[in-house]
Amino acid sequence: MGNTTHSNSAPSSPSSISVNRQNSTEKQIHISTNHADGFYFTGERLTGTVKIPTSFLHSHLQNKNNSTSTELFNKRSLRNPIIIELVGDATYSAEIDVAADSDGHVTHKVNLCRQCSIVTMHQNKIELQTIESSTSSSDTKSRSRNLSSVLNGTFHLHIPDGLPPSLSNNRTPSVVYTLELSLSSNRRRYQIPITLSSRGSMSHPMADIKLSDTAVNKNDICLRASSSRNYYRPGEQISVQINYSNPQQRRSIRSITVQLVQFYRIHSDQNCSLLDGKEWTFDIATVLSSTQWSGEAHLQLPNQPLQASYPASSVGTTRTIECELHYRILIDLNEKKGDDINLILAPIHVTYQK
Numbered sequence: 001m002g003n004t005t006h007s008n009s010a011p012s013s014p015s016s017i018s019v020n021r022q023n024s025t026e027k028q029i030h031i032s033t034n035h036a037d038g039f040y041f042t043g044e045r046l047t048g049t050v051k052i053p054t055s056f057l058h059s060h061l062q063n064k065n066n067s068t069s070t071e072l073f074n075k076r077s078l079r080n081p082i083i084i085e086l087v088g089d090a091t092y093s094a095e096i097d098v099a100a101d102s103d104g105h106v107t108h109k110v111n112l113c114r115q116c117s118i119v120t121m122h123q124n125k126i127e128l129q130t131i132e133s134s135t136s137s138s139d140t141k142s143r144s145r146n147l148s149s150v151l152n153g154t155f156h157l158h159i160p161d162g163l164p165p166s167l168s169n170n171r172t173p174s175v176v177y178t179l180e181l182s183l184s185s186n187r188r189r190y191q192i193p194i195t196l197s198s199r200g201s202m203s204h205p206m207a208d209i210k211l212s213d214t215a216v217n218k219n220d221i222c223l224r225a226s227s228s229r230n231y232y233r234p235g236e237q238i239s240v241q242i243n244y245s246n247p248q249q250r251r252s253i254r255s256i257t258v259q260l261v262q263f264y265r266i267h268s269d270q271n272c273s274l275l276d277g278k279e280w281t282f283d284i285a286t287v288l289s290s291t292q293w294s295g296e297a298h299l300q301l302p303n304q305p306l307q308a309s310y311p312a313s314s315v316g317t318t319r320t321i322e323c324e325l326h327y328r329i330l331i332d333l334n335e336k337k338g339d340d341i342n343l344i345l346a347p348i349h350v351t352y353q354k
Helices: 054-060 069-079 284-289
Strands: 004-008 030-033 039-041 045-053 083-095 105-118 120-136 141-158 174-182 189-197 211-216 222-227 237-245 253-266 269-281 292-300 310-315 321-335 341-344
Touching: 030 174, 030 189, 045 054, 045 083, 054 141, 083 141, 083 253, 083 269, 083 321, 105 141, 211 341, 222 321, 222 341, 237 253, 237 321, 253 292, 269 292
Parallel strands: 039 189
Antiparallel strands: 004 269, 030 045, 045 141, 083 105, 083 174, 120 141, 174 189, 211 222, 222 237, 237 292, 253 269, 253 321, 310 321, 321 341
């Protein structure tokens, strides 16, 4: 008898997808960055390396004069430097005339960033990579070794301030950043993903305030919720106190649910992700035996890479759109007869600032 509790474990942050630092388009080209996980703050310096096998250059630079790949590269690189770009694109869905599309929506993509850097090729530093292959049968095993020379390059660029955070989802809206390398002789682009976040706003003792709200339904059931502060850092727990009074001792209260949700908006397109939650369910004896009830939920913020809160800002290169990201605590009291109570506390601020 009595109330029971259970918690939903926090899922991965929307941007905590495992990142393959090797180029996914062409396995011969390798791009790596100084942060192995690909997570960066806006305003930060990004450095990295590029490795290009000379055999790849030989096949893609159309060597017609029987020159060596290195000689041909040296000549062409003087005229056409290798460029790497930090590219950011926001994708969102907008409503249109229903007659124009089956679902009445159209997808738009807006460029947010194109930050370029020239790759400095160290032509005097040519590595020899050993490629080993083995074949086996029931009786014999053989191993062969192939030596392949690799040209090394380095790059560095400054990530602009004010960019919206990465929102890598399988649905709109989304914000995706990639490092893209292009060779002048080849129209292909070689990419690796990058995850960006702002550092968030600075917490101040006077600004860190208690959040609270109250609502009463027509049956005089009063629901109160509060949190002791409004600034948090990734990985911290958020304590939420819940109280309700049931002066008429109504039997229809089914449950109380608390959820920590990440909201994001691009233009007029918005979506949300559940980060953590807790639910209390009630039986008849619990509701009848008390006119007062209180509980406490400990909601877990995921660790890095978690995006810091991002206030509504206008961004874009050729076209300007508005983006924002914030975090809210939702509290729902569910009644059997449908007279539910819904509370939304003021936004909490997720920050990396000390």
